[in-house]
Amino acid sequence: MRPPAKTWAVPVPAGEVFSPTQRADLARAVALTEQQAPGLRVAVFVGDLPHGRVSAQAEHAAAVDPVNTVLIAVDPAARSLEIVTGEVARRHLDDRSCALAALGMTSAMSLGDVLGGIKAGLRVIGEHARMPC
Secondary structure, three states: OOOOOOOOOOOOOOOOOOOHHHHHHHHHHHHHHHHHHOOOOOEEOOOOOOOHHHHHHHHHHHHOOOHHHEEEEEEEOEEEEEEOOOOOOHOOOOHHHHHHHOOOOOHHHHHHHHOHHHHHHHHHHHHOOOOOO
């Protein structure tokens, strides 16, 4: 049996986006998503993505286990959202599931609720993830 998945998040400057309480809330949401989808690792990046998807892909590649990781990357200043899946993670989540997660996230984020948006996306990912074929 492999060890439980570790979550990682590249922190934003203190106080810029999330308070310590909000970060803990996000960590709980990530852990719950990983429990719902055994074998899938979940990562969240909130910060500057100067080159959009290319920057998100670089953050994904820096994950501990990128092959099994789905990354939600959000650049609040640029109002940008990217979901990047590793090779094995794609077997858990298809494009349609990722699109549904993105739709839920953008809906909340358009109202200024970045944390709520990420949590909504995590719920969709947890609900739609399936055992790989």
